[in-house]
Amino acid sequence: MTAKETSAKPLHNLNSHNQQDVRVRIAPSPTGSLHLGTARTALYNYLYAKRFKGKFVMRLEDTDEERSEERFTEDIFAGLKWLGLNWDEGPDIGGPYAPYRQTQKENHYSNIANQLIAKSSAYLAYETPEELAALKEEQKAKGQPPRYDNRGRHLSQSHIEHFIKEGRVPSVRFIVEEPRTVIWPDQIRGQMAIETTDLGGDMVIVKSSGIATYNFAVVVDDVDMKISHVIRGEDHIHNTAKQLLIYESLGAKPPQFAHAALIFDNDHRKLSKRVHGEKAHIDYYRQQGYLPEAIVNYLAQMSFTPADGREIFTLEEGSEMFEFARMSKSPAVFDLQRLNWFNGHYIRSLPIESITERCMPYLTGVDTSKYTDKQIQEIIISVREGLSTLAEVLAATRFYFIDKPEINEETKKSIFTNLQAKEVLTRTIQELGKLPYGDHKGCKQVIDSMGKELGVKGKELYWPLRAALSGATQGPDLGSIISILGAERIKSRIEAALASCS
Ligand code: GLU
Numbered sequence: 001m002t003a004k005e006t007s008a009k010p011l012h013n014l015n016s017h018n019q020q021d022v023r024v025r026i027a028p029s030p031t032g033s034l035h036l037g038t039a040r041t042a043l044y045n046y047l048y049a050k051r052f053k054g055k056f057v058m059r060l061e062d063t064d065e066e067r068s069e070e071r072f073t074e075d076i077f078a079g080l081k082w083l084g085l086n087w088d089e090g091p092d093i094g095g096p097y098a099p100y101r102q103t104q105k106e107n108h109y110s111n112i113a114n115q116l117i118a119k120s121s122a123y124l125a126y127e128t129p130e131e132l133a134a135l136k137e138e139q140k141a142k143g144q145p146p147r148y149d150n151r152g153r154h155l156s157q158s159h160i161e162h163f164i165k166e167g168r169v170p171s172v173r174f175i176v177e178e179p180r181t182v183i184w185p186d187q188i189r190g191q192m193a194i195e196t197t198d199l200g201g202d203m204v205i206v207k208s209s210g211i212a213t214y215n216f217a218v219v220v221d222d223v224d225m226k227i228s229h230v231i232r233g234e235d236h237i238h239n240t241a242k243q244l245l246i247y248e249s250l251g252a253k254p255p256q257f258a259h260a261a262l263i264f265d266n267d268h269r270k271l272s273k274r275v276h277g278e279k280a281h282i283d284y285y286r287q288q289g290y291l292p293e294a295i296v297n298y299l300a301q302m303s304f305t306p307a308d309g310r311e312i313f314t315l316e317e318g319s320e321m322f323e324f325a326r327m328s329k330s331p332a333v334f335d336l337q338r339l340n341w342f343n344g345h346y347i348r349s350l351p352i353e354s355i356t357e358r359c360m361p362y363l364t365g366v367d368t369s370k371y372t373d374k375q376i377q378e379i380i381i382s383v384r385e386g387l388s389t390l391a392e393v394l395a396a397t398r399f400y401f402i403d404k405p406e407i408n409e410e411t412k413k414s415i416f417t418n419l420q421a422k423e424v425l426t427r428t429i430q431e432l433g434k435l436p437y438g439d440h441k442g443c444k445q446v447i448d449s450m451g452k453e454l455g456v457k458g459k460e461l462y463w464p465l466r467a468a469l470s471g472a473t474q475g476p477d478l479g480s481i482i483s484i485l486g487a488e489r490i491k492s493r494i495e496a497a498l499a500s501c502s
Helices: 036-051 070-082 102-118 129-141 157-165 214-224 234-250 273-280 282-287 292-303 315-321 336-349 352-362 373-384 390-401 409-416 419-431 440-454 458-470 478-501
Strands: 023-026 055-058 122-125 171-174 181-186 190-195 203-206 229-233 256-260
Touching (some): 023 036, 036 055, 036 070, 036 292, 171 234, 181 234, 292 315, 292 336, 352 373, 390 478
């Protein structure tokens, strides 16, 4: 199928939108956990609604009875709320155009389908799944793309009676006029033109089970809910063409459409559950200690560049700057390193009280009650520079909590066997009474002047202490380590290190 941009005149002459009436929606199908792509679509809708003081609507497209599950609805709702993308109307909070769950509107869809039948825009089609499968096989054998051959369009009355006698239950098919070009001015992609010959023939709008299909229910809902702009992924471009035909038959004014580029990985593969497993889902990032502030910023800037070119912006700032004209048409690339960079930025720059609180669930298996709340905060300050996720906080701070940090043999051999190191460690024990605990800089100064007296500086001075106190020669600032650990812990750690060098 081909979608092309065109300079031809649009089929629907849309007026430029009235800012008062902006109503956008996110319409997830609860057939899986919240996908990064859905979160990004929700985010663009949210930003647009806020930008134009409109309404952001949540609608559940739950008509796929076999695959829809309540736990997915819960995951989607929880994920979007965690990201701060709260909606103004939805199945959980109601709204003027309720219900916001498609399963509660089945009769309504059937009634509208009947109106389309009455107008000869749709008809009852009686073929069985086996007949449709055979048709597909036949087309495949001939190397043709699969499509419905519109055989149900002109059934004679006797044929219909015969099918009914056989007990066949009809579906409703919408007539897709061919050939014809469906044109619309896409707010992101520019003028679009889709040939109706690429749409797969007359489309089912109500299945034989009585359930409306996506392309039909979505139009009815968008009309019912007075949606002004449909912002969604580019994978819906052909659906948009189908939906525009339905709008036309219903005599309804279509919304404006904006199709955002899809998200790919570094190997040009579409981000999907099948290829990327849990990493395609928001919940994975929540569990790994990504901050919602970082995720929304990262997702927003993937295809949207503010006019001033900035990369770092909050949800609120994003909603003051958002515009379709600054959206990219090129595929977005999901790059974990870059997300880590955004996350690290927010870990370093959000208020320390908030970061500490968010780190606490990750400090498992260690006894945090050994320290006061103030000290825990200092512990987090001492490591936050090096964190790219909150989950890394445990490994980075474990040494503060355990009785004796593990020091590997290599470090023991290379550092503690040296006479100077023993002197530094022994002298530090004597200085314990002088160290101004709680004052990181002050502690560092005491160590530096001790080093001066001993004629030792740089790594000769710091490494034995770092290794004895934290188990590693790299890590948080030494003054902070000393200041936080306090005399008693320093003493027992240094004694243990000295014992291991003899
Ligand atoms: N339920 C559809 C999806 O999850 C919604 C698409 C649309 O926004 O119309 O892809």
